[in-house]
Amino acid sequence: MDILSVIGVILAFVAIIGGNYLEGGHAAALINGPAALIVIGGTLGAAFIQTPLPVYKRSLAILGWIFFPPTSRLQQGITQVINWSNVARKEGLLGLEGVADTEPDLYARKGLQLLVDGSEPEALRSILEVELITRENHDLAAAKVYESMGGYSPTIGIIGAVMGLIHVMSNLADPSALGSGIAVAFVATIYGVALANLFLLPVANKLKSVVMQQSRYREMILEGLLSIAEGENPRSIEMKLEGFLE
Structure with a gap:
């Protein structure tokens, strides 16, 4: 957590x-129920209009990363790559076939399978970079859903405030109706600003950070696999990959 x-x-x-x-x-x-309805409903509605359904589904799927982010596996990944390198030096690239079959990470498994199939380093880089960039862009687009909602929320709050003031102005002759209208006006503004700055924008930035950490892990795996394909010494590979550590 x-x-x-x-x-x-x-x-x-x-x-x-x-x-x-x-x-x-x-x-x-x-x-205040009316104020919450205006701000939350309006913000969600605006987000629905601008967001494709697959991106919105992904944004919901990764929301849990705020409290339970994927475990950082950089050090573990370096150890794995060194083990793969030792296997390749002893048994050749075909010796990695059994490793690939048991590798739980789909990205690493794909790279290992490409090594086993004898792919050239440039082809290996091209294939894995496409997947890396695609995953990163897809997850960043999902994180930006919350960022966009953080931009809409304060404005929707202002709309709620104006609606409350309109209600107040139309009931000046009825003092009993003034209090509720003024409450909606001010509380809607609070909801809009608070929702954006205390939840939506921080969530978006945290998710972006997690996405970039995952991309860094995949970049490290890619560099390691390329080094194995080029026949580099395991010690040299380890020193290179340690540059990815914080």
Whole structure:
């Protein structure tokens, strides 16, 4: 679990609710159904309009990475590549066939299979780079769904505020209706800004970071496989791949 994400969520809520309490406000004053409907519904609607269905599905699939990101496997990956290199030096590239069959990572398995099939280094690079770039772009597009929603949310909040003020102005003769209209106006603005800056934009940036970490792992695997294909010494390969470590 990503402990910083957990602390961040808790701290954000404590800061907003606690600050409101210290100013003499009440938590109930921040709860407003119409304002939430306007902001959340409007933001989701705008995101639906601009986002292709496969990208939106992927954005939902990777949302859990905020608290449970994929494990960083750079050091483990380097160890694996060195083991593959030793097998290739002792048994030849065909000796990697059994390794490829048991490799759980699909990207690494594909690269190993290309080695076993005798692919040239340039062909190996070309094939694996296409997959690397495609995966990275697909996941970055999914992360940008939250970024775009973070851009729409404050504006939708302003729309909710204006709608609340219109309601107020149309009921000036009825003082009992003024309070609810003003509440919707101000709370909608709070919802829009808070949703963007405390959730959507941080989520987008965290997901982008995780995607780039995964891409770095795949780049390391690619460089390792190319080095094996070119017959480099395992020690030289290890020194090269250690450059990917933080």
